[in-house]
Amino acid sequence: xxxxxxxxxxxxxxxxxxxxxxxxxxxxxxxxxxxxxxxxxxxxxxxxxxxxxxxxxxxxxxxxxxxxxxxxxxxxxxxxxxxxxxxxxxxxxxxxxxxxxxxxxxxxxxxx
Amino acid sequence: xxxxxxxxxxxxxxxxxxxxxxxxxxxxxxxxxxxxxxxxxxxxxxxxxxxxxxxxxxxxxxxxxxxxxxxxxxxxxxxxxxxxxxxxxxxxxxxxxxxxxxxxxxxxxxx
Numbered sequence: 001x002x003x004x005x006x007x008x009x010x011x012x013x014x015x016x017x018x019x020x021x022x023x024x025x026x027x028x029x030x031x032x033x034x035x036x037x038x039x040x041x042x043x044x045x046x047x048x049x050x051x052x053x054x055x056x057x058x059x060x061x062x063x064x065x066x067x068x069x070x071x072x073x074x075x076x077x078x079x080x081x082x083x084x085x086x087x088x089x090x091x092x093x094x095x096x097x098x099x100x101x102x103x104x105x106x107x108x109x110x111x112x
Numbered sequence: 113x114x115x116x117x118x119x120x121x122x123x124x125x126x127x128x129x130x131x132x133x134x135x136x137x138x139x140x141x142x143x144x145x146x147x148x149x150x151x152x153x154x155x156x157x158x159x160x161x162x163x164x165x166x167x168x169x170x171x172x173x174x175x176x177x178x179x180x181x182x183x184x185x186x187x188x189x190x191x192x193x194x195x196x197x198x199x200x201x202x203x204x205x206x207x208x209x210x211x212x213x214x215x216x217x218x219x220x221x222x223x
Binding site: 031 | 147200213
């Protein structure tokens with residue numbers, strides 16, 4: 001069974017630009033969550049999508065948005081990038097609620 | 113807001129020594145999960161605890177959930193170099209999969 005796939009693995013962007021990250025969950029998983037990991041703040045929840053609906057949202061500014069498609073694939077978008085957005089962005093898929101999360105390898109975003 | 117505190121931040125041990133990391137939540141948890149992240153890797157699920165006072169074992173790893181469902185611990189007996197990595201607890205407070213992660217404990221094992 002294929003794992004969670006995130007693309008791209010690495011990105012370098014300039015301040016002010018926008019970026020879109022993609023996540024393909026494990027087949028059959030309808031829940032997709034996104035996390036930001038930085039050395040200073042650790043792992044922080046961004047949002048969760050379930051059956052194309054945002055079910056939970058973390059404490060991030062509106063520049064961070066996401067969506068989920070009918071095939072459960074998800075994208076997250078960050079607009080007007082800031083230097084502080086440099087981080088590892090992790091996607092996790094789960095089969096149901098309150099179940100184990102399977103993480104992808106992450107997308108390493110560097111904002112210069 | 114809901115917060116999960118985890119201590120210690122770092123732990124150096126000699127191979128063969130025991131290791132324990134502790135998590136404490138500001139409010140009652142629905143359940144708690146534990147993950148391990150190797151250097152350069154992504155978090156990998158270890159276990160989920162749901163019931164008050166629950167204790168689960170996986171070989172040399174023992175996981176506990178407090179009676180009040182506000183704290184948890186992971187104990188590793190006789191550490192090995194393969195145990196190296198960062199161990200995270202992650203609390204769930206409501207329906208869905210919004211995990212609130214502790215800061216993690218980075219374990220280093222000297223052979």
